[in-house]
Every structure is written in structure tokens, then in C-alpha cells.
Amino acid sequence: MCGQQINGIEMVRADKIVKHFGSLTVLDGIDLTVKRGQVVVIIGPSGSGKTTLLRCINHLEKIDSGRIYIEGEMIGYREVNGKLVEDREATIARIRSQVGFVFQRFNLFPHMTALENVIEAPIHVLHQPKAEVKERAVALLEKVGLADKADAYPHKLSGGQQQRVAIARALAMNPKLMLFDEATSALDPELVGEVLKVMDQLAKEGMTMIVVTHEMGFAREVADEVIFMDHAVIVEEGTPEQIFDNPQHERTRAFLSMIL
Amino acid sequence: MFRWDIVGQYLFSGLFISAAWTTLWIAVISQTCGVIIGLFLALMRTSRYPWLSLPARFYIWLFRGSPLLVQLLLLYFGFPEVFPGLVPYITIYSAALIAFSFNEGAYMAEIVRAGITSVDPGQMEAAKSLGMRYPLAMRRVILPQAARVIVPPLGNEFNNMLKTTSLASVIGLFELTYTAQVYGSQSFSYFELLVVATFYYLILTTVWGYIQSYIERRMDPNRLTATELKAQKSWTQRMMGFGVRT
Numbered sequence: 001m002c003g004q005q006i007n008g009i010e011m012v013r014a015d016k017i018v019k020h021f022g023s024l025t026v027l028d029g030i031d032l033t034v035k036r037g038q039v040v041v042i043i044g045p046s047g048s049g050k051t052t053l054l055r056c057i058n059h060l061e062k063i064d065s066g067r068i069y070i071e072g073e074m075i076g077y078r079e080v081n082g083k084l085v086e087d088r089e090a091t092i093a094r095i096r097s098q099v100g101f102v103f104q105r106f107n108l109f110p111h112m113t114a115l116e117n118v119i120e121a122p123i124h125v126l127h128q129p130k131a132e133v134k135e136r137a138v139a140l141l142e143k144v145g146l147a148d149k150a151d152a153y154p155h156k157l158s159g160g161q162q163q164r165v166a167i168a169r170a171l172a173m174n175p176k177l178m179l180f181d182e183a184t185s186a187l188d189p190e191l192v193g194e195v196l197k198v199m200d201q202l203a204k205e206g207m208t209m210i211v212v213t214h215e216m217g218f219a220r221e222v223a224d225e226v227i228f229m230d231h232a233v234i235v236e237e238g239t240p241e242q243i244f245d246n247p248q249h250e251r252t253r254a255f256l257s258m259i260l
Numbered sequence: 261m262f263r264w265d266i267v268g269q270y271l272f273s274g275l276f277i278s279a280a281w282t283t284l285w286i287a288v289i290s291q292t293c294g295v296i297i298g299l300f301l302a303l304m305r306t307s308r309y310p311w312l313s314l315p316a317r318f319y320i321w322l323f324r325g326s327p328l329l330v331q332l333l334l335l336y337f338g339f340p341e342v343f344p345g346l347v348p349y350i351t352i353y354s355a356a357l358i359a360f361s362f363n364e365g366a367y368m369a370e371i372v373r374a375g376i377t378s379v380d381p382g383q384m385e386a387a388k389s390l391g392m393r394y395p396l397a398m399r400r401v402i403l404p405q406a407a408r409v410i411v412p413p414l415g416n417e418f419n420n421m422l423k424t425t426s427l428a429s430v431i432g433l434f435e436l437t438y439t440a441q442v443y444g445s446q447s448f449s450y451f452e453l454l455v456v457a458t459f460y461y462l463i464l465t466t467v468w469g470y471i472q473s474y475i476e477r478r479m480d481p482n483r484l485t486a487t488e489l490k491a492q493k494s495w496t497q498r499m500m501g502f503g504v505r506t
Contacts, residue, residue, distance in 0.1 A: 060385055089393050097391025107386035111404050121390035124400060166386075173390060 009036040010072065011177050011208045012057060017066035019052060026052045027063070028232040036176075039209045041219040041240075044229035045255060050212045053229070054181050057210065058099045059092050070095055071176060097125050100170030100178040104186050106162040108154040114141060114165045115150040118172045126173065133172070140168040144198050160191030167198055178202065180211040216259060220244055228252045266452040270443075271459065279439035280460040286353075286428065286435060287421045287464075290360035294421075295414065297361060298368025303398075305373055316369070323366035329427055332359040336431045356428040364421065371413045375406035408479055415472035422464050436460050 014032040018025070026049045034040050042050045055061040057068055059076035067084075068075050075095045077084040109117050118137040122128045141147050144164040154162050163183060170178060180199065184192040196218050203209055203222050213219065219226050219240060226243040228236045228251075236243060236252045244260075247253045270276055304316035323331065336355040340347045379402050387397035429438035436457040444453035 058389055060389065093388070093391045093393045096389055099389070101386075101389035103382060103386060103389075105382055107380070107382040109383065109386070109401055109405075120400065121392065124396055125391040169390070 010034070011036045011038070011070070012210065013069040014053075014057065015067045015069075017053065017056060017068065018064050019049075019056060019061065020064055025232050027056070030066070030229075030232075030234060032227070032234075034177075034208060034210055036208050037206045038224045039203045039211065039222055040225045040227060041211045041213060041223040042227045042229060043213065043216070043219060043255075044235075047231075048229040049232045050229045051181055054179050054210060054212050057179060058096050058101055060101070062086070070099060093125075097121070097173055098176050100167075100173060100175035102163070102166055102170055102178065102180045102183045104182040106154075106159070106166045106186075108162050108166055108169070110154050113151050113153055114146060114157070114168075117154070117165055118169045121169070122172050137168070137172055140171055141165070143171075143201075144168045145194070158191060159187045160194045163187065163195045164198055167195070167202075171202075177208045177210070180209065180213065182212050182214065184213065184215060214259070216244070228255065230255065263449065263452055266447075266449045267455055270449075270453055270456045275439060275443065276436070276456055276460060279434055279436045279457075280464065282433070283422065283425045283435040283460070284464060286356060286360070286425045286433075287418065290357055290364060290425075291418045291421045293357070293361035294364025294368050294417070295372075297365025298370075298372050301365060301369035302372035302376060305369060306376060320366045320369050323363050324370075328359065328363045328424065329430065331363055332356065332427055332431065335359050352428070352431050352433040355431060356425070356433055360421065360424065360428075364417065367417065368414070371410055371417070372406070374413075375408075375410035376402060378409045379405045411479060412472075412476055415468075415475065419465055419468055419472070422468065423461060426461075 010033055012032065012034040014030055017027050017030040017032075019027040028049075030049070030053055032040075032053070042053070044050050052061055056063050057070070057075070059068075062076065067077070073095060074087075076087055076092060078087045078091075079085075108114075109120065112120065115134070115137055118140060119130070119133045122133045122136070123130055138147065138150060141150050144167055146161060146164055146168070149157060149161060149165070154165070157165065167183075183199065184195050187195065192215065196215060199209070199211070199218070200222050211218075211223070221240075223240050225237060226240050227234055228243060228247075228249075230251050236247065236249045243252065244256065247256055301316045301319060304312040305320070307313050307316075332355065335358060336350060336352070340350050383401050383405065384397055387401045392401070425435050426437035428435050429441060432438065434442075437454075440453040440457035441450070444450035447453075
């Protein structure tokens with residue numbers, strides 16, 4: 001477990017988040033706090049709202065009410081005369097550039113090589129000098145075990161390799177927080193391990209992570225806190241031992257019995 | 261009685277080479293402007309601001325819903341009557357280029373829009389999650405991928421444009437068709453000169469066809485490299501485009 005670097009700073013705070021898709025309520029008053037260095041894993045059946053919650057955190061989805069703060073700064077909205085108004089794109093983009101997001105379907109840029117994928121945002125968003133970025137990118141690709149694939153195009157890489165490049169791409173922006181949206185769900189089983197290994201390493205290095213996953217083994221080994229969501233609410237949260245070995249709620253027990 | 265000697269006489273004449281050149285440059289400029297107009301229209305059309313999307317939709321409806329010929333006649337004959345101030349600016353060349361460009365812009369808008377929407381929405385999400393703003397994401401991530409879907413229909417549009425230039429004959433512009441008509445009726449060899457014009461149209465469209473194939477093959481990410489290709493196919497097969505990996 002990686003509690004050693006949790007030092008009390010709130011990296012993410014979500015207050016009473018409500019979101020509807022039409023008549024369907026997908027988030028029904030979610031409260032969430034993640035401290036720096038914490039690894040929070042969210043589990044739950046599909047449709048529970050866990051992916052939507054993650055996407056609300058970096059404002060890929062709008063919220064209907066509630067507030068989300070990233071290191072104390074509200075994302076997506078600002079207060080104007082006591083009301084919440086959608087924030088300017090520039091501000092949202094700036095906050096997003098410090099939050100790494102890893103998608104289920106990788107979403108690598110297919111017209112660029114692995115290396116070009118990794119250097120793209122630091123150069124064009126952060127305006128960092130190309131030579132410096134390239135060096136860092138090569139180091140990052142090495143870190144995820146893909147140094148020899150720097151000049152490969154995504155379609156020539158396996159799913160596990162693509163996802164590791166995607167992680168390197170997110171890390172290149174030096175994020176303070178990493179969000180993983182079912183990062184291994186689209187992978188063949190034999191490729192899942194290599195990605196989980198990278199995520200585990202990140203956790204050990206003290207990265208603040210919110211991970212939505214079905215990989216219970218990973219949750220048990222790596223998480224500081226596990227949150228179980230179902231039908232738009234947080235049903236139960238606690239340490240991995242509490243959730244997996246001693247679930248309090250019926251729904252939690254039902255879900256775990258189906259999975260484990 | 262068909263006179264081949266007349267055909268031979270005019271076939272490589274300066275008259276027709278010049279007319280073919282006119283056809284070509286009018287087509288190229290009109291298509292280029294059409295693509296630029298189409299790109300702007302497509303971006304306006306997909307905008308979330310109605311003050312951008314509605315004018316774009318109106319333009320597209322107007323120019324795709326009425327005949328190009330009528331648009332050309334309206335511009336060349338109609339406008340100078342109603343707006344005398346425009347008279348010095350409306351020549352046969354400007355009228356043809358403007359009419360062809362504006363019309364083509366409406367069609368290109370739909371092609372570009374199809375290209376943009378063909379890009380996986382996950383791409384824009386990935387770009388945004390890295391902190392890219394919309395214009396940057398469009399420029400670096402979306403449009404380069406949209407290009408792959410836009411280029412084949414664009415090639416077909418240019419093929420059409422080469423032939424559409426013949427409409428400029430109704431306003432007296434000496435491209436291939438009008439040249440054949442005027443000199444043909446003068447010398448009573450109408451039929452033969454139209455054959456000559458046809459010959460040039462075929463040359464232009466055929467050469468463009470080869471260029472188009474070449475470009476499309478180069479854009480295919482699954483294409484075999486030169487070495488892989490040589491190992492597998494004969495020269496004829498490669499020229500005829502059998503090099504694409506399925």
C-alpha cells in the first residue's frame with residue numbers, strides 16, 4: 001500500500017455532484033475526497049456512474065449541480081453573482097493539462113508515432129522546448145517499457161503497448177493527478193498485467209490516482225481506499241480489507257459475490 | 261462525313277492547348293477556393309453557436325439547391341444590372357471563378373463535415389484531456405485524420421470541376437468547350453472540334469485519375485513499403501494499385 005506520501009492536501013474534492021442524462025440520474029449526490037498521494041479505486045457494476053464521475057472530474061462531462069475542486073480550484077465553473085456559470089475554455093484547459101486521463105480505448109493519435117504522441121501536448125500546450133521534451137519522452141517510454149517502440153505507429157502496437165504509450169503521454173504533462181477509466185478493460189487478458197504493473201509503479205512513486213476498474217486484485221494490492229458505487233450513489237467506501245473482506249452493505253456483498 | 265484531317269489540324273494547335281490550359285487553371289483555382297470555403301463552412305456548421313451554424317446551413321442549402329448554371333448566369337448577367345457599382349469587377353473570369361468556387365464550397369462543406377465527424381470522438385476527448393483547446397485540437401489531431409476521409413471525394417470533386425468548367429462557355433469564356441463551339445461553327449467543323457475538346461478533357465481527367473490514385477495510395481497507413489511491395493507484385497500490378505494491403 002502507498003500511504004507513506006499522503007500528506008493531507010486535498011487533491012480532489014467533489015461536493016454533492018448530481019448529473020442527469022435526460023431523465024436518467026447517473027450521479028445522485030456524490031461526495032468524494034482524494035488526498036495527495038492517495039490511490040482511490042472505484043468499483044461497481046456498469047451503469048453505476050463510476051466512469052461518469054471520473055469524466056466529471058476533468059470536466060469531460062458537465063455536472064448539473066455540485067462542485068468539483070482540483071487542489072482547491074473549482075473546475076468547469078466559476079461563481080458569478082452567487083451562481084455557477086460555465087468557465088472559460090482557457091481555464092478549463094489549463095486545469096486539464098495538470099490532470100492526466102487514461103482512456104479505456106487508449107485514444108492514441110493514429111497519425112503520430114508513439115514518441116510524437118508523447119511529445120505533442122508538452123510542446124503545443126505547455127510550449128516547452130522540443131529537444132527537452134523529446135529527452136523526457138524517451139525516458140518516459142523507457143519507464144513504461146517501450147523505448148524500442150518510439151517510432152512505431154499505434155496501429156502497429158498491441159493493446160497493452162498502446163495503453164502504456166497513452167500512460168506515458170499523460171505523464172509527459174507532469175500531472176498532479178492521474179485518472180484511469182477502466183484502463184485495462186479493453187485489453188486481452190494476457191496484456192492486462194503489463195499495464196497494471198505500470199500503474200502499480202506510479203502508485204509506489206506517490207502519484208495521486210483515481211482508478212475505475214474491474215481488476216479486484218489490483219484494487220486489493222494497490223488501493224488506499226476502495227469506493228463501491230451502484231445506481232448513481234456511493235454505497236460503501238473503506239480500505240481494501242474493509243470492502244473486500246468485510247463488506248457492510250448487501251449490495252456490496254452481492255456485487256463482490258458476482259465478481260470474486 | 262467525319263474529317264479526321266481537321267481533327268489532326270486542330271489537335272495540337274496553340275488554340276486548343278491554350279484553351280486546355282484555361283480549363284485547367286480555372287478548375288484548379290475554383291476547386292482550391294471551394295475547399296477553403298468548404299472548410300470554413302464545415303467548421304461553422306459544426307459549431308455550437310447558432311449564429312455560426314445557421315448562416316452556414318443557409319449557404320449550403322442555397323448553393324446546393326439551385327443549378328450552378330443559374331448561379332453563373334445570375335452573377336454575370338443579373339448582378340451588374342441590379343448593382344451597377346459591381347460592373348467593373350464582374351468579368352467572365354471573375355464571374356466563372358466566383359460562381360464555381362461558391363458552388364463548390366457548399367459541396368466541399370458537406371465533404372469536410374463528413375470527414376470531421378468520421379474522426380472518433382475519443383480523439384477530441386484525448387486532446388482536451390491533455391489540455392488542448394478546440395482550435396489546437398482541430399489543427400493537430402482532428403483535421404489531419406479527417407483529411408484521410410476528405411481526400412478521395414475531393415479527388416472526385418476535382419474530376420467533376422475539370423468538366424464543370426465547360427459551363428463557362430455560356431458567358432463566353434474561351435475554355436475548351438466554347439473554343440470548340442466558336443471555331444467549330446466558324447469553320448463548319450463543329451463536330452470535329454468538339455472531338456478535339458473531348459480529347460483534351462479526357463487527357464486532363466485521366467492524368468488527374470493517376471495522380472488521385474497515387475495520392476490515395478500514399479495516404480493509406482496500411483500500405484506496403486517499397487521493399488515489401490517489390491517482393492510481392494509485378495510492375496503492372498503495382499501501377500494499377502494492387503499494392504494496398506487488405
